[in-house]
Amino acid sequence: MAEPLVRATLDGREIAVARGTTILEAARGVGVEIPTLCHVEGLEPASSCFLCCVQIEGRRQLSPACAMPVAEGMVIVSDSADVRASRRTALELLLSDHAGDCVAPCAARCPADLDIPDFLHPLAAGGLGDAMDVLWRRLPLAGSLGRICPRLCESHCRRSHHDEGLAIGQLHRWVADRNARATRPREPRPGAPTGFSVGIVGAGPAGLSAALFLLQHGHAATLYDAHSRPGGMLRYGIPAYRLPREALDAEIDVVRRLGAEFRLGARWGEDFSLAQLRARHDAVFLAIGAQRSRSLDCEGAALALDALTLLAGVARGETPDLGRQAIVVGGGNTAMDAARSAVRLGAEVRVVYRRTEREMPCLLEEVRDAREEGVEIDFLVAPERLARGPGGGLELVCRRTALGEPDASGRRQPLPVPGSETAYRCDTVVAATGQRVATRLPESEGLAVTARGIAADPRTLATNLPGVFAGGDAVLGADLAVRAVAAGRLAATAIDQYVRGAAVVGLDGQVDSAFEPLDETELAELFRGIERASRAATPRLAAQTRVRSFAEVDGGLSAEAALREARRCLSCGCSAAAGCGVRRYATEYQADPTRFAGVRRRLARDESHPEVSYEPGKCILCDACVRIARQASEELGVALVGRGFQVAMGVPFGGPLADGLRRAAERCAAACPTGALSLRRERACDLAGCGGSRLVTLGS
Ligand SMILES: Cc1cc2nc3c(=O)[nH]c(=O)nc-3n(C[C@H](O)[C@H](O)[C@H](O)COP(=O)(O)OP(=O)(O)OC[C@H]3O[C@@H](n4cnc5c(N)ncnc54)[C@H](O)[C@@H]3O)c2cc1C
Ligand code: SF4
Ligand code: SF4
Ligand code: SF4
Ligand code: FES
Structure with missing residues (x-):
């Protein structure tokens, strides 16, 4: 005769199971998911992780579902605030001494979340197509970014403790360039049409990236841009000697082929309003960048040429006459680009910057290259007034500065030194003292703004207007192209959630374990048996050749060097991260890996x-x-x-x-x-x- 079933209640529902059935088995039988780590189907329980804990009515302590058999009349609660808190604590204890990096240290620093070892691993074996597929998942414009990204990843490459960090940017440039030239390039495919359409204002990296991902979701994407060609600051700011237009155009063509519609020469605020776009599309993404140059903070500022006007003119093919001597005021990327472009236009160029070389917000290699090309740089000098000189030229009067306490940007503030005026004679003064977002127009259309730009929720990029999202420089203020590309992907995800009527939550965030810094013994263990090999170098045009044209300076990696470089990668990060139970549940239960962090x-x-x-x-x-x-x-x-x-x-x-x-x-x-x-x-x-x-x- 069959044994009578044991009856109990699980999460308010009646269950009946054979005697000896554990709570875990009973729950799984009725489709209730209880998390486990130490449980192995078919083996006796170890009850060591306590992640499967549940509440049983009448008991003060929680019980492990994997080991506890269901008893007659038991009332079981598998999910409650107490249960969740207990599971979270169990996970935090497990993570407290965990010696593992879920994500490689390089990848953890890439703002676009490129899975760098996943990209390099197939590449090292010659699997170019697979490497390109990894790039498409996270890094549109990988060829352009490989040329201009400040490579936040590379300084954290583990190999820099052994020999030299990997040339990650050069590698994704090489793969993207090769792919673009291939007869059968790997390209993303459009998703099945959803019938939803998205209007994107701004065809810079943020807008292009958003379009690329939206089209893969199956939504129509129309890009509106005031300029006659797409690319944003990658076309109208960054000079061709750093980013050749063929490389940029090839990447934009992929977005076009995927189905993006471009309405160029269409300016928001003149040719259309936000209200019109909202009526025309199911959602709108504002990616207008930071287009407004800051003028010089001195008397006579109107006599200066602004760097963006100069660079945009050169990008359109103009060759403005700057005279014999030009002075560029500023110390960022824009200042270096303006100075090096002015050299190529035939001027002798001096840069004046009010802080020291250490505070310059551009790459050090930019400063090195500018100097090689003959640019002089004067530090700790700030403009006081600009006026027409006696012979028709200009006179820029500057004062010396000394560095004081750090300001809001964290950099030491330049303070004028009394009685230290110097006059510079020149034909042109170029103001390159920063860009900001033009916020008057967004405000006039009802958008909330911040001191930096359009106000948007950092998790979803949603603005205060329903269905309107904003990202890239338009939100962050003048920033980096890779962050604009990342914003485009985030916007596409959030917009997809919005138009489908799902909760708008943005991208899945993972709880990651990271165990830097490593001590000497650990580093020695890590590099045991690994031969030292220097980072691959790229050929560069000699300074005297490059100043004669806007030809690309950096020749990129050869095929042989690229493969050798990819093989230097140690595939850091955890190979089991995607399937790791601790990571998955730490994310689900929002565990804080640092809560009990002690000696790892x-x-x-x-x-x-x-x-x-x-x-x-x-x-x-x-x-x-x-x-x-x-x-x-x-x-x-x-x-x-x-x-x-x-x-x-x-x-x-x-x-x-x-x-x-x-x-x-x-x-x-x-x-x-x-x-x-x-x-x-x-x-x-x-x-x-x-x-x-x-x-x-x-x-x-
Ligand atoms: C000279 C210079 C050098 C730089 N160097 C680097 C570098 O080396 N590395 C790096 O990572 N970053 C660099 N940057 C920054 C980088 O270019 C930007 O962070 C990035 O382009 C921002 O992308 P975005 O799409 O948000 O905006 P943008 O690239 O600015 O694109 C915005 C687009 O919106 C359009 N738009 C604006 N207003 C309207 C309107 N009202 N109606 C219609 N269209 C409109 C514009 O025409 C433009 O095409 C540099 C920037 C400059 C200016
Ligand atoms: S965590 Fe892995 S290695 Fe450690 S006891 Fe469990 S199964 Fe074995
Ligand atoms: S985009 Fe920049 S930070 Fe990201 S992997 Fe490339 S070089 Fe590194
Ligand atoms: S060795 Fe490879 S995976 Fe490790 S940090 Fe460097 S690039 Fe990243
Ligand atoms: S799964 Fe039950 S205690 Fe680990």
Whole structure:
């Protein structure tokens, strides 16, 4: 005779299960998801992680669902504020001494969230197409960005502790350029049409990136831009010797081919209003950038030529006559671009900057290049007044400055030194003292603004007007192209959620573990057996040649150098991050990895096993591998060995892992809830057929 079923209540619903059924099994049977880490289907419970805890009426303590059988009349609550708090604490304790980087340190610094090791791994094996696919997922305009991005990632490359950081920007430039020239280039595909349409104001990097992702979602995208050609500051600001127009055009053509409509020469505020766009489209993305130049803060400022006017003129093919001597005021990218363009227009150029070289908000290599091209730079000098000189030229009177306390930007404030006036004679003064967002127009259309630009929620880029989103320089003030590209992707996600009527929450944020800085011993362990190899260099035009034209200065990597450089990548970050239970649940329960942070474990890696890698610092002592090895009747097997803080999974009597896990290694890696035991990368590639082990090359 069949045994009578046990009846209980789970989350207010009646359940009836066979005697001995655990709460976890019962919950799964009726589709209730209870999180687990140490549980392995078919094995006796270890009850070590406590993530599966549930509330049982009448009990003061929470109970582990994986180990607790359902009893007659039990009232079980699988999700409550107490349960969630307890799960969060369990995760925070597990993360408190975790020695693992979910994301490689380089990738953690890329504002566009490019998964750099994922991009470099196929590239190192010659898989150009797969590398390009990774770029398309996060980094539209990868060729342009490879030329102009300040490469926030590279200074954090692990290899910089060993030899030199990888040339990541050059590598994505090389892949994107090769792809653009290929007979069968990899390109994104438009999504199935949704019938929704989005109006984008501004066809700079933010607007172009938004269009590229919106079209992949299946929405129509129309870009409105006041200029006659798309590209924003990449075309009308950054000179061609840094970013050749063919490279930019090739990347914009992909957006066009994907289905974007361009309405060029159409200015918001003159040719159309925001109200009209809102009536015409289901959503609007404002990506108007920071177009307004700040004028010189001195008497006679109107006599100066503003740097954006100069650069935009040159971009249109004009060759303005700046006379024999030009002075550029400023110390940022715009100042360096204006100075180096002025040299190419035939002027002798001097830059005056009110702080020192250390405070210059441009790349140091820009300063080096400008100097090589003959630009003189005077530091700690600020304009006092500008006037017409006796012979028709200009006289710029400046005062010396001394640096005081840091200001709002964190940089030391330049203070005028009394009685230190110097007069410069010149033919042209170029003002390159910064750009700002023109906020009067947005305000007049009912948009809230901040001191920097249009006000937008940083998580979703939503403005105060329903269906209107804003991003890039228009929100941040004059900033970086890579952040504009990132804003475009975020806007496309949020707009997709909005038009579909879903909750507008933006992109999924992950809780990540990061364990920098590494000490000397850990670095030595990390680089054990890795030969030193210097960073790939690129050919550059000699200074005397480059000042004669706007030809690109940096020749980029050769194919051979690119492959060699990609092979220097150590594939940092955790290979198990995508499937890691601790990371997934830490995100779901909003655990704070730093809440109990104390002494973390040390970086260590055991690569002695032919199938799996073992990183003890990531082991959460869940016992799963121990039980699996036992079930597989491994002769030696593995155990949790050591005491207190030093406990870790290991082979009894200190034997090699290959002896402990002869049969069950792959099963253990599959069950390991973190990246402590993971398949060796080559093995994972063989099983999954990933790009790294296939040699995929693009046509031509
Ligand atoms: C000289 C210079 C050098 C730079 N160098 C670098 C560098 O080396 N590295 C780097 O990362 N960044 C650099 N930047 C910054 C970078 O170019 C910007 O951060 C980036 O272009 C911002 O992108 P965006 O799409 O937000 O805006 P933009 O690129 O400014 O594009 C905005 C677009 O909106 C259009 N628009 C504006 N108002 C209207 C309107 N009313 N109606 C219709 N259209 C309108 C404009 O015509 C423009 O095409 C530089 C900027 C300048 C000016
Ligand atoms: S876009 Fe910039 S920060 Fe991101 S990977 Fe490229 S060079 Fe690095
Ligand atoms: S070695 Fe590769 S993965 Fe590691 S930090 Fe450098 S570029 Fe990133
Ligand atoms: S190595 Fe073993 S004990 Fe450690 S987390 Fe992985 S499965 Fe659990
Ligand atoms: S205690 Fe139940 S899954 Fe870990």
